[in-house]
Amino acid sequence: MTLSDETPGGAGMHVHRLLDEAFAGVEMGPDQQDLKEEMRGNLVARVTELTATGMAEPAAARRALDELGDVRAILDATESRPGPGEAAWQPPRVRPNPAFAVRTVVLSAVAATGLLVLVLAATVVDVPLAAQIVAVAFVALAAGAITADALRQETTTNHPVPPARAAGYGTATLLATTGLGAAWLYLRDAGLPWLVAGALLVVASAVLFTYLGATQTNRHKAWVLRQQAPYGSDRFTEDPAAAARFGIYTVTVWLVAAAAFVALTLTAGWEWSWLAVVGGFVAMTVLIARMLFAPKA
Structure with missing residues (x-):
């Protein structure tokens, strides 16, 4: 198979593309997917080591995959020895405490x-x-x-x-x-x-x-995050802290809008109280535009 030497993005993107090409045509099941993600974590770690020495990321990713060996041979070895204590590769498992x-x-x-x-x-x-x-x-x-x-x-x-x-x-x-x-x-x-x-x-x-x-953030293991990262996502998915701030801002906006609605009702009358609701919707629209689609640093 032919593996591309140049892929856009960081080390995770290079590894992702190379692994996709290496696994092309493989019938993916739960075990194969686990194996792929374990390989991804190991490859990204190796690419980080190589780039720290000055090697370019595409070349580092290709070298890391070459050092790993024939992916299909690893798959065959794993499938031919399915016993829990005999398999050439085992997905990560955390023992109960x-x-x-x-x-x-x-x-x-x-x-x-x-x-x-x-x-x-x-x-x-x-x-x-x-x-x-x-x-x-x-x-x-x-x-x-x-x-x-x-x-x-x-x-x-x-x-x-x-x-x-x-x-x-x-x-x-x-x-x-x-x-x-x-x-x-x-x-x-x-x-x-x-x-x-x-x-x-x-x-x-x-x-x-x-x-x-x-305010809960993503607690998945690093290899799951690396799997999701190459596909891209909105800012709230990439930055859980921004999502938490958005929730706090949303509550604040509507609390202010509710207070303004009551104040206008008691002072100016019902015919003006709707302005508080309109103001709340406008503030929420601006907030979403600013936070969800803000340019990345």
Whole structure:
């Protein structure tokens, strides 16, 4: 096969084009795709090393692929030895953390015990209110801890979530579970304050989950990002921080528009309040044009 020596773009683009040509005609399945992406990561790393010595990127990409060897031979060797311990190449796999498994089992047992107490209180056993409150706390704390701990674990396709963000998701889960537990206690004749507190906790949980989701960035492994990069994308996909700022700006624009709408309604009357909505749409249009299609540095 003929591999092009000159391809536009950076090292990732050169490697991408050469790999596409090397895999031309190959019937792609999950294993073949995994092999291709592992090769891509290794080639990009090698090209980076070669260009650091002064070699041009196209030549470095071609040399890296030559050093890798015959791609089809690697494919044949992999397919001819499909056993997990015998294959010439294995896709990257992250082994489960035994300590995480133990913690999850223990916390799940704690949550199950709390749920059992609540079920017994609702059916056949007269459980004191204090014990029911403790049971709700156990369930909520276990749910929040399991959520945060799970997000901190690296998987085959995802990096671990940063500690602060994982703690945020855990806290949101804890608030939601506690709010539902407080509502349940209200149904058990614990008093109206429990219902009010539960509603506030659920609302706080929803706000926190919304914030975390709106500011969430791509957590995929580097080789997945390299796979997506050559195809190009809009600015929000390439720059998650810009997408997060856009969400914050959007909320600010419409909060101001809503305040202006109320102010105009109370002062100038309904016939002028529509100007606030029009102003909001204009501001959003300008914001999208400025942020989504801004020239790259």
